[in-house]
Amino acid sequence: xxxxxxxxxxxxxxxxIESLNGNISGIFDDNLEVKDILGYGVMGQIPDDFHFDQPxxxxxxxxxxxKNIAESVMGRSDxxxxxxxxxxxxxRTHIGRGTVIMEGAIVKVNSRIGDQVIVNTGAxxxxxxxxxxxxxxxxxxxxxxxxxxxxxxxxxxxxVVVPGVHIGAWCTIAAGTVVGKDVPDGATWYG
Numbered sequence: 576x577x578x579x580x581x582x583x584x585x586x587x588x589x590x591x592i593e594s595l596n597g598n599i600s601g602i603f604d605d606n607l608e609v610k611d612i613l614g615y616g617v618m619g620q621i622p623d624d625f626h627f628d629q630p631x632x633x634x635x636x637x638x639x640x641x642k643n644i645a646e647s648v649m650g651r652s653d654x655x656x657x658x659x660x661x662x663x664x665x666x667r668t669h670i671g672r673g674t675v676i677m678e679g680a681i682v683k684v685n686s687r688i689g690d691q692v693i694v695n696t697g698a699x700x701x702x703x704x705x706x707x708x709x710x711x712x713x714x715x716x717x718x719x720x721x722x723x724x725x726x727x728x729x730x731x732x733x734x735v736v737v738p739g740v741h742i743g744a745w746c747t748i749a750a751g752t753v754v755g756k757d758v759p760d761g762a763t764w765y766g
Contacts, residue, residue: 576592576597576598576599576600576629576630576631576632576655577599577600577601577602577603577627577629577630577631577632577652578592578599578601578602578603578631578632578634579602579603579604579621579631579632579633579634579635579644579648580602580603580604580633580634580635581602581603581604581606581609581612581617581634582604582609582612583636584634584635584636584693585602585604585612585634586612586613587634587677588632588634588657588675589612589613589615591657591659591675591677591678592632592657594659594660595657595659595660598629599615600628600629601618602615602616602617602618603617603618603619603620603621604617604619604620605619605620607619607620621648625651626651626652627648627651627652627653629655630652630653630654630655631648631652631653631654631655631673632654632655632657632673632675633645633654633673633691636693636711638709638710638711638727638728638729638745639709639727641691641709642691642708642709642727645673645690645691645709653672654672654673654690654691655673656670656671656672656673656674656675657674657675657676658670658675658676659676659677659678659679659680661678661679662676662677662678662679662680662681662682662694663680663681663682664676664680664681664682665682665683665684665685665686667684667685668682668683668684668685668686668687668688669686669687669688670682670688671688671689671690671691671692671708672690672691673690673691673692674688674689674690674691674692674693674694675692675693675694676688676694677693677694677695677696677697677698677714678696678697679696679697680694680695680696680697680698680699680700681698681699681700682694682700683699683700683701683702683704683720684702684703685702685703686700686701686702686703686704686705686706687704687705687706688700688706689705689706689707689708689709689710689726690708690709691708691709692706692707692708692709692710692711692712693710693711693712694706694712695711695712695713695714695716695732696714696715697714697715698712698713698714698715698716698717698718699716699717699718700712700718701717701718701719701720701721701722701738702720702721703720703721704718704720704721704722704723704724705722705723705724706718706724707723707724707725707726707727707728707744708726708727709726709727710724710725710726710727710728710729710730711728711729711730712724712730713729713730713731713732713733713734713750714732714733715732715733716730716731716732716733716734716735716736717734717735717736718730718736719735719736719737719738719739719740720738720739721738721739722736722737722738722739722740722741722742723740723741723742724736724742725741725742725743725744725745725746725760726744726745727744727745728742728743728744728745728746728747728748729746729747729748730742730748731747731748731749731750731751731752732750732751733750733751734748734749734750734751734752734753734754735752735753735754736748736754737753737754737755740754740755740756740757740758741757741758742754742757742758742764743757743758743759743760743761743762744760744761745760745761746758746759746760746761746762746763746764747762747763747764748763748764749763749764749765749766752764752765752766753766
């Protein structure tokens with residue numbers, strides 16, 4: 576498996592791959608000063624003509640940057656999906672391409688997790704939820720049943736989204752927030 580990114584989120588991704596006894600074929604990053612991460616060499620930028628012979632994981636926490644990178648290599652790479660062994664994921668749910676489900680996360684029955692999503696450490700997604708492509712559920716987020724989260728939305732650590740709420744595309748939900756009503760596209764929600 577290849578990794579794009581060589582900073583904090585990439586370190587977490589490396590540990591997930593190692594926990595699955597996976598192999599890391601190479602790590603790319605645009606920061607040419609980064610030469611090593613957790614003992615793995617960093618190969619610099621992805622050459623325009625590089626075709627991946629193994630799946631790629633985009634290890635970038637920023638949703639917009641993750642989307643841009645994924646789109647820039649589409650057609651040249653399959654995307655790896657990672658689920659940490661300690662995560663609990665229903666067999667009756669859909670997990671998209673390039674999505675990462677971290678340690679202790681839970682994804683319940685009949686939920687749909689899009690492409691390139693981060694379900695971070697200890698986050699919980701209850702039954703019948705939809706999480707759009709490029710979203711990020713930060714550590715310890717609780718998403719109750721029947722919630723819809725739009726593309727690129729970021730839900731901050733320890734937030735709770737009550738049943739049936741819709742969070743629009745590219746929203747930001749501040750850490751520790753309780754979301755009890757719908758949030759329109761592009762909004763920032765505190766409280």
